[in-house]
Amino acid sequence: MEQKKRGITVGAIILALIVISVVIFALITTPKVITMPDLRGMTQTQAESILDNKKLEKGKVTEKYSNLYNYGQIVSTNPKQGSNVRQKTSVGLVISKGPDKKPFGDYRGQNYDDVKERLENQGVHVYKKLKYTDDVAKDSITSQSLKPSAAVVMSQTTVTFTVSKGPIHFRLKMFSGMNKSQIESYAKQQNIDVVFQYEASDKFKSGEVVRQGPAPNAIVERGSQVIVVLAK
The missing domain is CATH 3.30.10.20 (Trypsin Inhibitor V; Chain A)
Structure with a gap:
Protein backbone atom coordinates (compact mmCIF):
# COMPACT_ATOMS: atom_id res chain seq x y z
CA MET A 1 0.00 0.00 0.00
CA GLU A 2 2.80 2.33 0.95
CA GLN A 3 4.58 1.49 -2.27
CA LYS A 4 1.46 2.34 -4.22
CA LYS A 5 1.15 5.71 -2.45
CA ARG A 6 4.80 6.38 -3.03
CA GLY A 7 4.29 5.71 -6.76
CA ILE A 8 1.35 8.10 -6.92
CA THR A 9 3.37 10.80 -5.18
CA VAL A 10 6.31 10.40 -7.53
CA GLY A 11 3.96 10.50 -10.51
CA ALA A 12 2.31 13.68 -9.21
CA ILE A 13 5.70 15.29 -8.74
CA ILE A 14 6.79 14.34 -12.24
CA LEU A 15 3.53 15.65 -13.67
CA ALA A 16 3.93 18.93 -11.77
CA LEU A 17 7.48 19.24 -13.05
CA ILE A 18 6.26 18.68 -16.59
CA VAL A 19 3.55 21.34 -16.20
CA ILE A 20 6.02 23.80 -14.72
CA SER A 21 8.46 23.10 -17.54
CA VAL A 22 5.75 23.65 -20.15
CA VAL A 23 4.74 26.95 -18.51
CA ILE A 24 8.34 28.11 -18.30
CA PHE A 25 8.96 27.13 -21.93
CA ALA A 26 5.83 28.97 -23.01
CA LEU A 27 6.89 32.06 -21.13
CA ILE A 28 10.35 31.92 -22.63
CA THR A 29 9.26 31.27 -26.21
CA THR A 30 6.10 33.45 -26.37
CA PRO A 31 6.92 36.73 -28.26
CA LYS A 32 6.99 39.76 -25.99
CA VAL A 33 4.51 42.59 -26.39
CA ILE A 34 6.28 45.80 -27.42
CA THR A 35 5.33 49.26 -28.65
CA MET A 36 5.35 49.62 -32.42
CA PRO A 37 8.17 52.08 -33.29
CA ASP A 38 7.53 55.19 -35.39
CA LEU A 39 9.25 54.60 -38.74
CA ARG A 40 7.76 57.57 -40.62
CA GLY A 41 10.31 59.63 -42.54
CA MET A 42 12.93 56.86 -42.49
CA THR A 43 14.28 55.12 -45.57
CA GLN A 44 13.30 51.50 -46.14
CA THR A 45 16.80 50.35 -45.12
CA GLN A 46 16.63 52.32 -41.86
CA ALA A 47 13.15 50.98 -41.13
CA GLU A 48 14.19 47.37 -41.76
CA SER A 49 17.12 47.80 -39.38
CA ILE A 50 14.78 49.06 -36.63
CA LEU A 51 12.36 46.18 -37.24
CA ASP A 52 15.20 43.68 -37.00
CA ASN A 53 16.40 45.19 -33.70
CA LYS A 54 12.86 45.03 -32.32
CA LYS A 55 12.48 41.41 -33.55
CA LEU A 56 9.67 42.40 -35.89
CA GLU A 57 9.24 41.02 -39.40
CA LYS A 58 9.07 43.08 -42.59
CA GLY A 59 5.71 42.57 -44.24
CA LYS A 60 4.21 43.78 -47.52
CA VAL A 61 5.81 46.89 -49.02
CA THR A 62 3.55 49.24 -51.00
CA GLU A 63 3.98 52.72 -52.48
CA LYS A 64 1.83 55.86 -52.56
CA TYR A 65 2.16 59.52 -53.50
CA SER A 66 2.82 61.89 -50.61
CA ASN A 67 3.19 65.65 -50.36
CA LEU A 68 4.54 65.28 -46.81
CA TYR A 69 7.31 62.70 -47.27
CA ASN A 70 10.08 62.66 -49.87
CA TYR A 71 10.57 59.87 -52.37
CA GLY A 72 11.68 56.66 -50.63
CA GLN A 73 10.65 57.67 -47.11
CA ILE A 74 8.24 55.67 -44.95
CA VAL A 75 4.75 57.21 -45.03
CA SER A 76 3.01 54.80 -42.65
CA THR A 77 3.11 51.30 -41.19
CA ASN A 78 0.62 48.57 -40.42
CA PRO A 79 0.34 48.14 -37.42
CA LYS A 80 0.64 51.89 -36.87
CA GLN A 81 3.20 53.54 -34.62
CA GLY A 82 2.45 53.50 -30.88
CA SER A 83 0.26 50.39 -30.96
CA ASN A 84 1.03 47.26 -28.91
CA VAL A 85 2.45 44.41 -31.01
CA ARG A 86 4.08 41.10 -30.34
CA GLN A 87 7.61 40.44 -31.49
CA LYS A 88 7.76 38.49 -34.78
CA THR A 89 4.69 40.40 -35.99
CA SER A 90 4.73 41.15 -39.72
CA VAL A 91 4.81 44.93 -40.32
CA GLY A 92 3.60 46.39 -43.60
CA LEU A 93 5.47 49.42 -44.96
CA VAL A 94 4.04 52.19 -47.13
CA ILE A 95 6.78 54.09 -48.99
CA SER A 96 6.48 57.55 -50.56
CA LYS A 97 6.58 57.92 -54.35
CA GLY A 98 7.06 61.66 -53.83
CA PRO A 99 4.47 64.39 -54.46
CA ASP A 100 1.64 63.58 -56.84
CA LYS A 101 2.10 65.23 -60.25
CA LYS A 102 -0.75 66.25 -62.54
CA PRO A 103 -1.15 68.15 -65.82
CA PHE A 104 -0.88 71.89 -65.21
CA GLY A 105 -3.90 72.73 -67.34
CA ASP A 106 -4.86 75.28 -69.98
CA TYR A 107 -5.93 78.68 -68.63
CA ARG A 108 -5.88 80.68 -71.87
CA GLY A 109 -8.96 82.82 -72.37
CA GLN A 110 -9.82 82.82 -68.66
CA ASN A 111 -9.84 85.85 -66.37
CA TYR A 112 -6.39 86.32 -64.86
CA ASP A 113 -7.52 87.31 -61.35
CA ASP A 114 -9.80 84.25 -61.07
CA VAL A 115 -7.06 81.88 -62.24
CA LYS A 116 -4.45 83.51 -59.99
CA GLU A 117 -6.63 83.00 -56.90
CA ARG A 118 -7.36 79.35 -57.73
CA LEU A 119 -3.72 78.48 -58.42
CA GLU A 120 -2.30 80.34 -55.42
CA ASN A 121 -4.68 78.36 -53.21
CA GLN A 122 -2.84 75.28 -54.52
CA GLY A 123 0.57 76.78 -53.74
CA VAL A 124 1.47 77.92 -57.28
CA HIS A 125 3.59 81.08 -57.65
CA VAL A 126 1.81 83.21 -60.26
CA TYR A 127 3.24 86.14 -62.23
CA LYS A 128 1.97 88.13 -65.20
CA LYS A 129 3.07 90.34 -68.04
CA LEU A 130 0.75 92.58 -70.04
CA LYS A 131 0.22 92.74 -73.76
CA TYR A 132 -2.29 94.42 -76.06
CA THR A 133 -4.23 92.06 -78.30
CA ASP A 134 -7.27 92.27 -80.54
CA ASP A 135 -8.09 88.57 -80.10
CA VAL A 136 -8.55 88.28 -76.32
CA ALA A 137 -10.68 90.35 -73.96
CA LYS A 138 -9.02 92.72 -71.52
CA ASP A 139 -7.72 91.04 -68.31
CA SER A 140 -7.94 87.58 -69.92
CA ILE A 141 -4.96 85.24 -70.32
CA THR A 142 -3.47 85.11 -73.82
CA SER A 143 -0.63 82.64 -73.17
CA GLN A 144 1.17 80.79 -70.35
CA SER A 145 4.78 79.81 -69.71
CA LEU A 146 3.90 76.16 -68.98
CA LYS A 147 2.37 73.73 -71.45
CA PRO A 148 -1.11 72.52 -70.42
CA SER A 149 0.13 68.92 -70.46
CA ALA A 150 3.21 69.62 -68.28
CA ALA A 151 3.20 67.24 -65.29
CA VAL A 152 3.85 69.35 -62.19
CA VAL A 153 3.63 69.38 -58.41
CA MET A 154 1.35 72.39 -57.99
CA SER A 155 2.88 73.49 -54.67
CA GLN A 156 6.33 73.59 -56.30
CA THR A 157 5.33 75.35 -59.52
CA THR A 158 5.89 78.87 -60.88
CA VAL A 159 4.02 80.17 -63.92
CA THR A 160 3.93 83.44 -65.85
CA PHE A 161 0.77 84.40 -67.72
CA THR A 162 0.59 86.93 -70.52
CA VAL A 163 -2.55 88.97 -69.91
CA SER A 164 -4.44 91.14 -72.37
CA LYS A 165 -4.38 94.88 -71.77
CA GLY A 166 -7.20 95.21 -74.27
CA PRO A 167 -7.31 95.52 -78.05
CA ILE A 168 -4.32 96.80 -80.01
Whole structure:
Protein backbone atom coordinates (compact mmCIF):
# COMPACT_ATOMS: atom_id res chain seq x y z
CA MET A 1 0.00 0.00 0.00
CA GLU A 2 2.80 2.33 0.95
CA GLN A 3 4.58 1.49 -2.27
CA LYS A 4 1.46 2.34 -4.22
CA LYS A 5 1.15 5.71 -2.45
CA ARG A 6 4.80 6.38 -3.03
CA GLY A 7 4.29 5.71 -6.76
CA ILE A 8 1.35 8.10 -6.92
CA THR A 9 3.37 10.80 -5.18
CA VAL A 10 6.31 10.40 -7.53
CA GLY A 11 3.96 10.50 -10.51
CA ALA A 12 2.31 13.68 -9.21
CA ILE A 13 5.70 15.29 -8.74
CA ILE A 14 6.79 14.34 -12.24
CA LEU A 15 3.53 15.65 -13.67
CA ALA A 16 3.93 18.93 -11.77
CA LEU A 17 7.48 19.24 -13.05
CA ILE A 18 6.26 18.68 -16.59
CA VAL A 19 3.55 21.34 -16.20
CA ILE A 20 6.02 23.80 -14.72
CA SER A 21 8.46 23.10 -17.54
CA VAL A 22 5.75 23.65 -20.15
CA VAL A 23 4.74 26.95 -18.51
CA ILE A 24 8.34 28.11 -18.30
CA PHE A 25 8.96 27.13 -21.93
CA ALA A 26 5.83 28.97 -23.01
CA LEU A 27 6.89 32.06 -21.13
CA ILE A 28 10.35 31.92 -22.63
CA THR A 29 9.26 31.27 -26.21
CA THR A 30 6.10 33.45 -26.37
CA PRO A 31 6.92 36.73 -28.26
CA LYS A 32 6.99 39.76 -25.99
CA VAL A 33 4.51 42.59 -26.39
CA ILE A 34 6.28 45.80 -27.42
CA THR A 35 5.33 49.26 -28.65
CA MET A 36 5.35 49.62 -32.42
CA PRO A 37 8.17 52.08 -33.29
CA ASP A 38 7.53 55.19 -35.39
CA LEU A 39 9.25 54.60 -38.74
CA ARG A 40 7.76 57.57 -40.62
CA GLY A 41 10.31 59.63 -42.54
CA MET A 42 12.93 56.86 -42.49
CA THR A 43 14.28 55.12 -45.57
CA GLN A 44 13.30 51.50 -46.14
CA THR A 45 16.80 50.35 -45.12
CA GLN A 46 16.63 52.32 -41.86
CA ALA A 47 13.15 50.98 -41.13
CA GLU A 48 14.19 47.37 -41.76
CA SER A 49 17.12 47.80 -39.38
CA ILE A 50 14.78 49.06 -36.63
CA LEU A 51 12.36 46.18 -37.24
CA ASP A 52 15.20 43.68 -37.00
CA ASN A 53 16.40 45.19 -33.70
CA LYS A 54 12.86 45.03 -32.32
CA LYS A 55 12.48 41.41 -33.55
CA LEU A 56 9.67 42.40 -35.89
CA GLU A 57 9.24 41.02 -39.40
CA LYS A 58 9.07 43.08 -42.59
CA GLY A 59 5.71 42.57 -44.24
CA LYS A 60 4.21 43.78 -47.52
CA VAL A 61 5.81 46.89 -49.02
CA THR A 62 3.55 49.24 -51.00
CA GLU A 63 3.98 52.72 -52.48
CA LYS A 64 1.83 55.86 -52.56
CA TYR A 65 2.16 59.52 -53.50
CA SER A 66 2.82 61.89 -50.61
CA ASN A 67 3.19 65.65 -50.36
CA LEU A 68 4.54 65.28 -46.81
CA TYR A 69 7.31 62.70 -47.27
CA ASN A 70 10.08 62.66 -49.87
CA TYR A 71 10.57 59.87 -52.37
CA GLY A 72 11.68 56.66 -50.63
CA GLN A 73 10.65 57.67 -47.11
CA ILE A 74 8.24 55.67 -44.95
CA VAL A 75 4.75 57.21 -45.03
CA SER A 76 3.01 54.80 -42.65
CA THR A 77 3.11 51.30 -41.19
CA ASN A 78 0.62 48.57 -40.42
CA PRO A 79 0.34 48.14 -37.42
CA LYS A 80 0.64 51.89 -36.87
CA GLN A 81 3.20 53.54 -34.62
CA GLY A 82 2.45 53.50 -30.88
CA SER A 83 0.26 50.39 -30.96
CA ASN A 84 1.03 47.26 -28.91
CA VAL A 85 2.45 44.41 -31.01
CA ARG A 86 4.08 41.10 -30.34
CA GLN A 87 7.61 40.44 -31.49
CA LYS A 88 7.76 38.49 -34.78
CA THR A 89 4.69 40.40 -35.99
CA SER A 90 4.73 41.15 -39.72
CA VAL A 91 4.81 44.93 -40.32
CA GLY A 92 3.60 46.39 -43.60
CA LEU A 93 5.47 49.42 -44.96
CA VAL A 94 4.04 52.19 -47.13
CA ILE A 95 6.78 54.09 -48.99
CA SER A 96 6.48 57.55 -50.56
CA LYS A 97 6.58 57.92 -54.35
CA GLY A 98 7.06 61.66 -53.83
CA PRO A 99 4.47 64.39 -54.46
CA ASP A 100 1.64 63.58 -56.84
CA LYS A 101 2.10 65.23 -60.25
CA LYS A 102 -0.75 66.25 -62.54
CA PRO A 103 -1.15 68.15 -65.82
CA PHE A 104 -0.88 71.89 -65.21
CA GLY A 105 -3.90 72.73 -67.34
CA ASP A 106 -4.86 75.28 -69.98
CA TYR A 107 -5.93 78.68 -68.63
CA ARG A 108 -5.88 80.68 -71.87
CA GLY A 109 -8.96 82.82 -72.37
CA GLN A 110 -9.82 82.82 -68.66
CA ASN A 111 -9.84 85.85 -66.37
CA TYR A 112 -6.39 86.32 -64.86
CA ASP A 113 -7.52 87.31 -61.35
CA ASP A 114 -9.80 84.25 -61.07
CA VAL A 115 -7.06 81.88 -62.24
CA LYS A 116 -4.45 83.51 -59.99
CA GLU A 117 -6.63 83.00 -56.90
CA ARG A 118 -7.36 79.35 -57.73
CA LEU A 119 -3.72 78.48 -58.42
CA GLU A 120 -2.30 80.34 -55.42
CA ASN A 121 -4.68 78.36 -53.21
CA GLN A 122 -2.84 75.28 -54.52
CA GLY A 123 0.57 76.78 -53.74
CA VAL A 124 1.47 77.92 -57.28
CA HIS A 125 3.59 81.08 -57.65
CA VAL A 126 1.81 83.21 -60.26
CA TYR A 127 3.24 86.14 -62.23
CA LYS A 128 1.97 88.13 -65.20
CA LYS A 129 3.07 90.34 -68.04
CA LEU A 130 0.75 92.58 -70.04
CA LYS A 131 0.22 92.74 -73.76
CA TYR A 132 -2.29 94.42 -76.06
CA THR A 133 -4.23 92.06 -78.30
CA ASP A 134 -7.27 92.27 -80.54
CA ASP A 135 -8.09 88.57 -80.10
CA VAL A 136 -8.55 88.28 -76.32
CA ALA A 137 -10.68 90.35 -73.96
CA LYS A 138 -9.02 92.72 -71.52
CA ASP A 139 -7.72 91.04 -68.31
CA SER A 140 -7.94 87.58 -69.92
CA ILE A 141 -4.96 85.24 -70.32
CA THR A 142 -3.47 85.11 -73.82
CA SER A 143 -0.63 82.64 -73.17
CA GLN A 144 1.17 80.79 -70.35
CA SER A 145 4.78 79.81 -69.71
CA LEU A 146 3.90 76.16 -68.98
CA LYS A 147 2.37 73.73 -71.45
CA PRO A 148 -1.11 72.52 -70.42
CA SER A 149 0.13 68.92 -70.46
CA ALA A 150 3.21 69.62 -68.28
CA ALA A 151 3.20 67.24 -65.29
CA VAL A 152 3.85 69.35 -62.19
CA VAL A 153 3.63 69.38 -58.41
CA MET A 154 1.35 72.39 -57.99
CA SER A 155 2.88 73.49 -54.67
CA GLN A 156 6.33 73.59 -56.30
CA THR A 157 5.33 75.35 -59.52
CA THR A 158 5.89 78.87 -60.88
CA VAL A 159 4.02 80.17 -63.92
CA THR A 160 3.93 83.44 -65.85
CA PHE A 161 0.77 84.40 -67.72
CA THR A 162 0.59 86.93 -70.52
CA VAL A 163 -2.55 88.97 -69.91
CA SER A 164 -4.44 91.14 -72.37
CA LYS A 165 -4.38 94.88 -71.77
CA GLY A 166 -7.20 95.21 -74.27
CA PRO A 167 -7.31 95.52 -78.05
CA ILE A 168 -4.32 96.80 -80.01
CA HIS A 169 -6.61 98.85 -82.21
CA PHE A 170 -9.28 101.22 -80.95
CA ARG A 171 -11.49 104.08 -82.12
CA LEU A 172 -9.92 107.48 -81.44
CA LYS A 173 -11.89 109.90 -79.32
CA MET A 174 -12.87 113.42 -80.41
CA PHE A 175 -10.65 115.89 -78.56
CA SER A 176 -12.78 118.94 -79.26
CA GLY A 177 -13.96 120.41 -75.95
CA MET A 178 -11.08 118.82 -73.99
CA ASN A 179 -8.13 120.73 -72.53
CA LYS A 180 -4.48 119.70 -72.81
CA SER A 181 -4.41 117.97 -69.42
CA GLN A 182 -7.46 115.87 -70.28
CA ILE A 183 -5.96 114.88 -73.62
CA GLU A 184 -2.68 113.84 -71.96
CA SER A 185 -4.59 111.71 -69.46
CA TYR A 186 -6.51 110.00 -72.26
CA ALA A 187 -3.29 109.42 -74.22
CA LYS A 188 -1.67 107.74 -71.23
CA GLN A 189 -4.71 105.53 -70.67
CA GLN A 190 -4.83 104.45 -74.33
CA ASN A 191 -1.04 104.20 -74.73
CA ILE A 192 -0.74 106.64 -77.62
CA ASP A 193 1.82 109.36 -78.21
CA VAL A 194 0.24 112.82 -78.50
CA VAL A 195 2.24 115.60 -80.13
CA PHE A 196 0.89 119.09 -79.45
CA GLN A 197 1.27 121.84 -82.00
CA TYR A 198 0.12 125.45 -81.69
CA GLU A 199 -1.24 127.98 -84.16
CA ALA A 200 -2.92 131.35 -84.01
CA SER A 201 -6.70 131.28 -84.41
CA ASP A 202 -9.48 133.85 -84.47
CA LYS A 203 -12.10 131.11 -84.13
CA PHE A 204 -10.77 129.27 -81.05
CA LYS A 205 -9.71 130.49 -77.65
CA SER A 206 -6.20 129.85 -76.39
CA GLY A 207 -5.75 126.19 -75.44
CA GLU A 208 -8.79 124.94 -77.35
CA VAL A 209 -8.45 122.12 -79.88
CA VAL A 210 -8.33 123.40 -83.45
CA ARG A 211 -8.00 119.99 -85.10
CA GLN A 212 -6.53 116.54 -84.62
CA GLY A 213 -5.01 113.88 -86.80
CA PRO A 214 -6.04 111.15 -87.23
CA ALA A 215 -9.60 112.45 -87.21
CA PRO A 216 -12.12 111.54 -84.47
CA ASN A 217 -13.48 107.93 -84.69
CA ALA A 218 -10.49 106.79 -86.76
CA ILE A 219 -9.18 103.30 -85.91
CA VAL A 220 -5.67 103.67 -84.46
CA GLU A 221 -3.09 101.35 -82.94
CA ARG A 222 -1.66 101.49 -79.44
CA GLY A 223 1.68 103.26 -79.48
CA SER A 224 0.88 105.29 -82.56
CA GLN A 225 1.31 109.05 -82.80
CA VAL A 226 -1.59 111.52 -82.75
CA ILE A 227 -1.25 115.20 -83.68
CA VAL A 228 -3.34 117.72 -81.74
CA VAL A 229 -3.30 121.37 -82.78
CA LEU A 230 -4.20 123.85 -80.03
CA ALA A 231 -5.00 127.53 -80.43
CA LYS A 232 -2.35 129.91 -79.16
